[in-house]
Amino acid sequence: MQCDDLLNYLSDYIDNDLDEALSAEARAHLATCPNCKVVLDTTMQTIALTRDREKRVIPAARRQQLFDQLQDAFLNQPDKTM
């Protein structure tokens, strides 16, 4: 496997979407290519940092307001199955 191939397969490798033969080839390449190893490690770190990023939520007061309005609409919408 060459660097170009590794780059193409990188996300599949990270997501465990490669079959065993390709995965073994990728591991063999990574063991001998420091540049590709850096690309793999920094890509995984990038993914980890975005996943750890605090998730934004609807401000609490507004969320309650929204729920009340919507529940009202939900309960007052006629049920056509009855």
Added chain:
Amino acid sequence: MPEAEFTDNAALLERLRERDADAFRQVFEHYSDRLFRVALRILEDEREAEGVVQDSFLRLIESLDRLRGDAKIGTWLYRVAHNAALDRLRRRRPTQDLADEAQDDPGDLPPPVNLVDWTDLPEDQLCSSEATDYLDQAVAGLSDSLRAVFTLREIEGLSTAETADTLGISQSAVKVRLHRARLTLRERLADYFSEQVGLGDPKQA
């Protein structure tokens, strides 16, 4: 972790049709913040994103009796919210064409340029408020099509299939866009963090 659907989806839909208040609360609790974030990534405006959440649930309420028994409520809501956010964006900037170049050709990836290894930086540097701001800006700077896939797959944890359903694109397009988004963000973060590698550590300079 797949978070898009409840496992008892059909039963939940049935309870919603019977106007079960607990079922509605359950769906709101599970999806409201998720839909908010999907809209916020597109609109970058909290009030407008709240409006999208409201519109999406109203659409769900109106559509309850028309949805098929096997309809996936989560994917359905994500799709409605995504499209509602895009509609609002078009109204805001009607002269601008939103359809950015779809980058679905698996070949021709931009080669990685910055090859500094910054993964050993200490946690407080990786997660400083300046660094997280930079990360947010980098995600916001992705093209519309890459950001949509990246947000659903990486931040909201949807599967490839669920993301494809939500955006109305093929699973292979999801994979290609996710790959491009990751490599683009990797490059941006490498530019930021590599400048901090070696500072105060002469052997890495």
